[in-house]
Amino acid sequence: KRDHFNKAFEAIDEHFRGIFAELSDGEGQLLLTNPLDPLSGGLTIQAKPRGKKTLRLESMSGGEKSLTALAFVFAFQRYLPAPFYAFDEVDMFLDGVNAEKLAAMVRKQADNTQFIVVSLRKPMIESSERTIGVTQKQDGITKVTGVLLKHAS
Amino acid sequence: KRDHFNKAFEAIDEHFRGIFAELSDGEGQLLLTNPLDPLSGGLTIQAKPRGKKTLRLESMSGGEKSLTALAFVFAFQRYLPAPFYAFDEVDMFLDGVNAEKLAAMVRKQADNTQFIVVSLRKPMIESSERTIGVTQKQDGITKVTGVLLKHAS
Amino acid sequence: MHILQIEIDNFKSFSGKTVIPFEEGFTTISGPNGSGKSNIIDAILFCLGLSTSRTMRAEKLTDLINNRSRRREALVTVAFGDFGVEAAPKGDLPDDADLGDDEQAAQDAVKMVQSGPQPNTRKAKLVISRRIKDNGQSGYTSTYYLNGRTATLTQVHDRLAQSNISPGCYNVLMQGDVTGIINMSPMERRKIIDEVA
Amino acid sequence: MHILQIEIDNFKSFSGKTVIPFEEGFTTISGPNGSGKSNIIDAILFCLGLSTSRTMRAEKLTDLINNRSRRREALVTVAFGDFGVEAAPKGDLPDDADLGDDEQAAQDAVKMVQSGPQPNTRKAKLVISRRIKDNGQSGYTSTYYLNGRTATLTQVHDRLAQSNISPGCYNVLMQGDVTGIINMSPMERRKIIDEVA
Numbered sequence: 033k034r035d036h037f038n039k040a041f042e043a044i045d046e047h048f049r050g051i052f053a054e055l056s057d058g059e060g061q062l063l064l065t066n067p068l069d070p071l072s073g074g075l076t077i078q079a080k081p082r083g084k085k086t087l088r089l090e091s092m093s094g095g096e097k098s099l100t101a102l103a104f105v106f107a108f109q110r111y112l113p114a115p116f117y118a119f120d121e122v123d124m125f126l127d128g129v130n131a132e133k134l135a136a137m138v139r140k141q142a143d144n145t146q147f148i149v150v151s152l153r154k155p156m157i158e159s160s161e162r163t164i165g166v167t168q169k170q171d172g173i174t175k176v177t178g179v180l181l182k183h184a185s
Numbered sequence: 186k187r188d189h190f191n192k193a194f195e196a197i198d199e200h201f202r203g204i205f206a207e208l209s210d211g212e213g214q215l216l217l218t219n220p221l222d223p224l225s226g227g228l229t230i231q232a233k234p235r236g237k238k239t240l241r242l243e244s245m246s247g248g249e250k251s252l253t254a255l256a257f258v259f260a261f262q263r264y265l266p267a268p269f270y271a272f273d274e275v276d277m278f279l280d281g282v283n284a285e286k287l288a289a290m291v292r293k294q295a296d297n298t299q300f301i302v303v304s305l306r307k308p309m310i311e312s313s314e315r316t317i318g319v320t321q322k323q324d325g326i327t328k329v330t331g332v333l334l335k336h337a338s
Numbered sequence: 339m340h341i342l343q344i345e346i347d348n349f350k351s352f353s354g355k356t357v358i359p360f361e362e363g364f365t366t367i368s369g370p371n372g373s374g375k376s377n378i379i380d381a382i383l384f385c386l387g388l389s390t391s392r393t394m395r396a397e398k399l400t401d402l403i404n405n406r407s408r409r410r411e412a413l414v415t416v417a418f419g420d421f422g423v424e425a426a427p428k429g430d431l432p433d434d435a436d437l438g439d440d441e442q443a444a445q446d447a448v449k450m451v452q453s454g455p456q457p458n459t460r461k462a463k464l465v466i467s468r469r470i471k472d473n474g475q476s477g478y479t480s481t482y483y484l485n486g487r488t489a490t491l492t493q494v495h496d497r498l499a500q501s502n503i504s505p506g507c508y509n510v511l512m513q514g515d516v517t518g519i520i521n522m523s524p525m526e527r528r529k530i531i532d533e534v535a
Numbered sequence: 536m537h538i539l540q541i542e543i544d545n546f547k548s549f550s551g552k553t554v555i556p557f558e559e560g561f562t563t564i565s566g567p568n569g570s571g572k573s574n575i576i577d578a579i580l581f582c583l584g585l586s587t588s589r590t591m592r593a594e595k596l597t598d599l600i601n602n603r604s605r606r607r608e609a610l611v612t613v614a615f616g617d618f619g620v621e622a623a624p625k626g627d628l629p630d631d632a633d634l635g636d637d638e639q640a641a642q643d644a645v646k647m648v649q650s651g652p653q654p655n656t657r658k659a660k661l662v663i664s665r666r667i668k669d670n671g672q673s674g675y676t677s678t679y680y681l682n683g684r685t686a687t688l689t690q691v692h693d694r695l696a697q698s699n700i701s702p703g704c705y706n707v708l709m710q711g712d713v714t715g716i717i718n719m720s721p722m723e724r725r726k727i728i729d730e731v732a
């Protein structure tokens with residue numbers, strides 16, 4: 033049972049390191065608080081943006097936390113691919129530069145799987161292959177206004 | 186003691202109705218769950234965007250919750266003005282239209298008091314009288330890069 | 339296998355029936371505040387049994403029924419399949435003779451999916467539906483359908499888990515939740531890996 | 536009365552001393568993720584005693600000291616006053632003779648505020664400072680200064696409360712907190728009004 037865990041942990045950690053480097057331009061890895069007996073301990077994330085010291089997880093900024101959390105989710109998704117993923121406004125803390133990086137990463141992950149992403153941010157919308165428009169008239173009833181197709185770039 | 190409460194409640198409710206109408210283009214008010222014995226009950230908010238039925242508070246969208254919460258905070262501020270207010274990214278859920286409305290309301294409230302608002306959003310930055318730029322070089326040390334003054338519009 | 343189409347009928351801010359087709363790859367959903375974007379995500383979570391009423395911002399399940407129409411029931415259908423691959427699911431569907439009214443409706447949903455104007459939905463190989471009905475004084479009923487037949491939540495969960503769709507698989511990140519992984523305790527975070535090891 | 540100037544010395548991502556002047560009206564603070572914007576808000580909360588270490592994203596108070604310099608202390612000073620009004624606070628300040636080293640530093644902070652290049656800071660009529668010092672094995676010390684003299688948190692709170700600055704006055708909305716008012720229970724929400732009635 034511990035072997036199963038270690039196997040999964042190492043694979044997800046491997047993915048996490050690559051994805052974190054790409055998203056945040058820094059170094060990150062997953063750490064077990066009790067490496068010899070993993071199931072009695074916890075899992076923590078070590079994140080170190082370029083030039084900074086290793087950040088304590090809770091002291092990170094809103095944008096830094098978002099990118100770190102998303103790197104973890106993407107790593108998880110690469111280990112255990114699913115038919116679809118749905119993200120609802122995961123880019124709200126990100127500045128323009130990081131919103132672009134995230135959009136590029138979603139586009140890359142979407143080569144193998146289906147991503148449905150709710151977003152108000154231009155970088156995310158422009159990186160997607162199509163956008164479903166949702167509005168409401170004065171009557172409070174949702175109307176799906178159709179799909180805006182993009183040119184493949 | 187109950188009179189003091191009622192006096193404060195009615196004043197804040199008065200402010201809330203006006204501010205909510207301006208921010209959300211709908212009708213809102215504060216409600217006591219126990220009007221005859223306020224201090225034994227709670228305070229709830231009734232919000233009704235134009236055209237919709239009264240929304241249950243928890244079922245509101247992220248943007249609707251933000252505007253309703255901010256209307257409450259502004260109403261509170263008008264009742265009990267303080268020397269300064271500091272907002273850290275309170276516009277993150279708002280679409281373009283609502284971000285503009287909020288920025289206009291902050292500008293209006295700032296006539297009588299000092300507002301310090303952290304934001305990544307263009308409408309908020311453009312409505313402010315000045316912007317303090319904050320960056321970090323590769324060394325992870327914060328550098329305040331100076332104040333961008335705007336023309337009064 | 340991907341989502342081919344979602345049908346939202348009288349659920350939350352969707353009054354009446356709305357069909358939303360989906361494609362492969364990267365799709366965004368956008369629009370003004372309060373228009374119904376998160377409600378579409380809630381519809382998926384509702385249909386696939388991946389959440390509680392609180393997670394969908396409702397106090398009780400019947401709050402999910404559209405409050406503008408007089409109809410006191412809501413139905414959501416999610417059709418899965420492979421793009422570019424014809425499936426032959428007709429073998430899965432039972433004959434109409436032994437279906438109750440509600441199952442007939444779910445059955446019709448499957449047939450509509452398969453015969454609808456969207457070419458890709460003819461490839462549906464897994465169709466899940468869920469109905470919530472407000473029975474007034476006598477409470478409410480929540481019914482799942484797997485390929486047109488009544489099913490238990492467990493049956494739906496098992497079928498979805500085979501495709502790595504489950505609460506533990508992080509398929510859905512909800513609004514405001516993105517930093518949840520950072521804020522949880524190290525023990526909780528390790529358990530995420532336990533579930534898939 | 537408004538904030539005239541904030542001086543952040545060795546606090547969180549501020550290595551060494553940074554002086555930030557403020558004006559009347561509407562000021563925005565912007566910049567890239569992780570640059571230090573929220574840390575400026577934390578500096579205000581720290582200095583005015585309006586928060587706990589957890590609220591400032593620190594496990595313990597000594598985590599607030601900049602981790603890049605060897606100096607194991609942090610100091611934040613907030614100067615209040617009226618724009619366009621000359622104040623004469625010198626009467627408030629004690630003579631140097633009876634000050635300890637730390638008080639001397641806080642005293643210097645007040646004088647620097649008053650004599651600094653920023654014309655408006657000569658109008659400072661209330662200057663609050665707070666120092667956190669890591670004493671290694673013997674723990675840490677946290678000291679408040681009111682107009683250059685050592686003060687207790689209660690004295691600082693009382694003085695600020697007279698100007699409607701307090702946790703109950705909603706002066707500061709932190710990142711991620713905006714919908715807190717919606718998510719709280721009706722009883723908690725009513726208590727907000729109790730505090731100011």
Ligand SMILES: Nc1ncnc2c1ncn2[C@@H]1O[C@H](COP(=O)(O)OP(=O)(O)OP(=O)(O)O)[C@@H](O)[C@H]1O
Pocket residue numbers: 237240241244245246247248249278349350351352369370371372373374375376377378401402403404405406513
């Ligand atoms: N049972 C219901 N009947 C009718 N309308 C409902 C029902 N439940 C929720 N709503 C409405 O749905 C709206 C919220 O929709 P939703 O959360 O999908 O918005 P959104 O597009 O995600 O907005 P945002 O960008 O602000 O997050 C609210 O106005 C709410 O009143």
Ligand SMILES: Nc1ncnc2c1ncn2[C@@H]1O[C@H](COP(=O)(O)OP(=O)(O)OP(=O)(O)O)[C@@H](O)[C@H]1O
Pocket residue numbers: 084087088091092093094095096125546547548549566567568569570571572573574575598599600601602603710
């Ligand atoms: N004691 C400390 N010494 C040095 N750096 C610190 C210390 N405490 C926090 N930091 C750093 O401060 C940074 C966070 O700064 P802050 O939260 O102000 O960013 P921000 O500008 O608000 O970003 P965002 O837009 O993402 O919210 C983190 O990278 C963190 O590592």
Ligand SMILES: [Mg+2]
Pocket residue numbers: 246247248375376377513
């Ligand atoms: Mg939403």
Ligand SMILES: [Mg+2]
Pocket residue numbers: 093094095572573574710
């Ligand atoms: Mg921040």
